[in-house]
Amino acid sequence: MEYNWGRKEFLHQLENLELLISREKDIRRKLYLEKVLDTSNKLYYETFVDFPKPKVTAKQRLTNILDSHFSYGRYYSIVQSFFNNISEHIDTIDEISNKLERIDPDGNFDFMNTGATITFENTLNLVKEFYKRFDSELYCYFLEVYGDREYSLRYSKLPKEETKTDGTTLFIDGVSKNFITVYETNPLSTYICTIHEYGHAIANLINPEVSYADREDLFMEVAAIFPELIALYENNFDFETIQVLYQMYTNLVTYVNSAEYLCLHNPILNAWADNKHIMSNSFFKQLEEFYDMDEECFEEALSTTIEDEGVYVISYAVAMELLHIYRTNKKKAIELFKRFLKYPAKEDILAFIIENIPINKHIGEEANIVLNNFNRELKKRRY
């Protein structure tokens, strides 16, 4: 089977949605579907029409961060506590990353490569098998998306400008259609990425209005990251141990780095206010003197946002807490996960999380497991 949906399939669904709207008698439903159409049209342009991204000045980015800091204050504190809880392991992370640099200066990680390849069809079969073992109710939703894979799934090479290996999942409610893109990398990453994207697709079918709700919600990635963590933890299909541990390690490091930059937003904003909102020499001097922040670090912090990278940090923190529960009580963890997925789109999801999942409580412990396991495996191989 070819997996390569494109412009044609997407436009076809937009037409179906328009037809649905014209026939809809219920005015509230009609308004909602019009909103879906509007959002999906934007998605269409972002996906298929290439237009140059406008250049954003440093001042504009600072203003955006100031706005986000104001609207997402509660989420910034989750990131801060995530970082505080992990900070005692920063030395170990540095130690491992130095070691990796010595083993593999080019960063190709060929030392882990077994040369094994696997077809998409086989990857998909593994993903199907994974969801079947994961949970019978979620598996039914999985089958719904999977059955339509000829028109809703595509495998593509990782675009050059893209550094993240994440795929994407677009969703059009009303016609209940997911469009999944998975990037093709090594066998393990492709498998994990497919699980991740199907996690989004399942969540979209269970609770279609979430994508279109105006709620403040930075937990969107939990639906995808939790199954991803379980797939790595269970390793049902005997992927090479070192590769699995490496993937867990890089996940952790990526999110710790993002968290560190996000934690710099507060001092940057303070220094900016101290300097009358002018990026003067004294502004940069203050950052350098008090926070040891050079220009490169400042630039990185400015291009890391709570809406983009923060979502992953926050969702990862929740997913790791669910994994912690899963270790001793699989059933409980999956029930909690399903309650999370089904939580009404109009209600405050943060309240649900705080009440039911002790976010960041065991993240230090979990990070320690990830780092120790990977380090031990490296030592076993005399690295």
Ligand SMILES: [Zn+2]
């Ligand atoms: Zn995702």
